Amino acid sequence: MSVIVEKAKPGTFDEDIVLVERFLGGDASAFEALYAKYHEKVFAIARGILLDTDEAHDAVQEVFTLVYRHLGRFDKRSRFSTWLFRVAVNRSIQEARKFRHRAKTVELNEAVANLAEDPPESHDPRVQIALAKLSPNDRALLILFYWEDLSLQDIAQSIGCGVNAAKTRLYRSRERFRVIFEDTGEEA
Amino acid sequence: MKQRIPVEIDSLMWTLAETKNQAAIDEFISRNPLYRAQLLKRIETVGGLKAAKVPATTRVQAPRFEPLKTVPSDPSRMLVGIGIGVGLMILAIAAFVLTYNFAPSAELAPSKKPPNVHATRKGQTPEQPKPDLTPDKSSGTVENSLPVENESASTVILSIRSNGQPLASIFRTLESLAKVEIISSRDLDSKIVSAKFSDVTAMQALETMGLMYGFTAIDQHNGQIIVLPGTTQKGSSGTASKNLDQRRIGG
Numbered sequence: 001m002s003v004i005v006e007k008a009k010p011g012t013f014d015e016d017i018v019l020v021e022r023f024l025g026g027d028a029s030a031f032e033a034l035y036a037k038y039h040e041k042v043f044a045i046a047r048g049i050l051l052d053t054d055e056a057h058d059a060v061q062e063v064f065t066l067v068y069r070h071l072g073r074f075d076k077r078s079r080f081s082t083w084l085f086r087v088a089v090n091r092s093i094q095e096a097r098k099f100r101h102r103a104k105t106v107e108l109n110e111a112v113a114n115l116a117e118d119p120p121e122s123h124d125p126r127v128q129i130a131l132a133k134l135s136p137n138d139r140a141l142l143i144l145f146y147w148e149d150l151s152l153q154d155i156a157q158s159i160g161c162g163v164n165a166a167k168t169r170l171y172r173s174r175e176r177f178r179v180i181f182e183d184t185g186e187e188a
Numbered sequence: 189m190k191q192r193i194p195v196e197i198d199s200l201m202w203t204l205a206e207t208k209n210q211a212a213i214d215e216f217i218s219r220n221p222l223y224r225a226q227l228l229k230r231i232e233t234v235g236g237l238k239a240a241k242v243p244a245t246t247r248v249q250a251p252r253f254e255p256l257k258t259v260p261s262d263p264s265r266m267l268v269g270i271g272i273g274v275g276l277m278i279l280a281i282a283a284f285v286l287t288y289n290f291a292p293s294a295e296l297a298p299s300k301k302p303p304n305v306h307a308t309r310k311g312q313t314p315e316q317p318k319p320d321l322t323p324d325k326s327s328g329t330v331e332n333s334l335p336v337e338n339e340s341a342s343t344v345i346l347s348i349r350s351n352g353q354p355l356a357s358i359f360r361t362l363e364s365l366a367k368v369e370i371i372s373s374r375d376l377d378s379k380i381v382s383a384k385f386s387d388v389t390a391m392q393a394l395e396t397m398g399l400m401y402g403f404t405a406i407d408q409h410n411g412q413i414i415v416l417p418g419t420t421q422k423g424s425s426g427t428a429s430k431n432l433d434q435r436r437i438g439g
Binding site for chain 1: 202229230233236237238239240241250251253254255256259
């Protein structure tokens, strides 16, 4: 069966809960702290799923707005970051589906060219091409695992499934990515 | 054609690609030289994927957070709602069309004749529906229970033979054969008669017997035949429609 190397789980104490409690108690600055802490991670998730910087910025604002309004629904059974990433993943996939038709008509070269504003130091354009060909769900799984270094348990909670299901889905996503990545290399 | 890689080997190669343990990689290659290229491809795949994080996340400065006034709703939920609505509408239209077009016509079709107030019998109201679920073998259709035009008395060909039986018995036989109801007085019912008819309608049989035994049969054209004692000048039979016509003409 699939082999996904499990990452070490972080400590059980979630210091974010303190900030959440403070915000729910009326301290607006607590939310500012959460926003500052997780903005970059949420942006990375949104950027990875949407493959578009501008759309990712919009998605991040929507994600934090949703969290700001519905933080009272956070039941504290999981870590705040996991809950936040779940909102981010769902919202980004939602947006990606909305723009799916448009995305299909965009030339892949154009998608890669959009990355020109980013530092070109280490990225392989074939990765972006392969990611662009994957579904938003596949991209979400790969990003959470390889970019955000989440454990399988956190990924499972972030996408709303069991650990074994997350493992299987991640394996399949990686396999699809590999096939496209290798084909892209051969074409080049 | 590409060679199929055993599951265990594939799993092991992914593990090595994830961990990048050089000693383990060398060991694997020495034991499985055939899969060296596959292992290197997986290492490249994982490495490329991990490295792709860098350009996407650098130099992102968090703008000041201002909650948006509105967050666009999930379009898929809206589509699902629209889909359910359209589906229900199609279901309702289909149900209406099916009901309207394929329901038994007898339940929807109005009576072709106005209610007949002449044919009455004790204990029975005029035009009372008579449930008759037996199929009409002569026409291949099922009799309905509403008072619609019934021509069986003048269309069903039958044969009857009796010798010294009460008239009521002959009436019941005719009723069952012609699928009609014969309403008669008790005086006539008890009269003993003999009859022998071949290939005639019920009305023809009744007319002939009426001449012989002194009664008049009137076809109501609604499945009922009224038998009255005595004969008319024209003969022994008549119809409700003829009587109606006579009344109308006579004012």
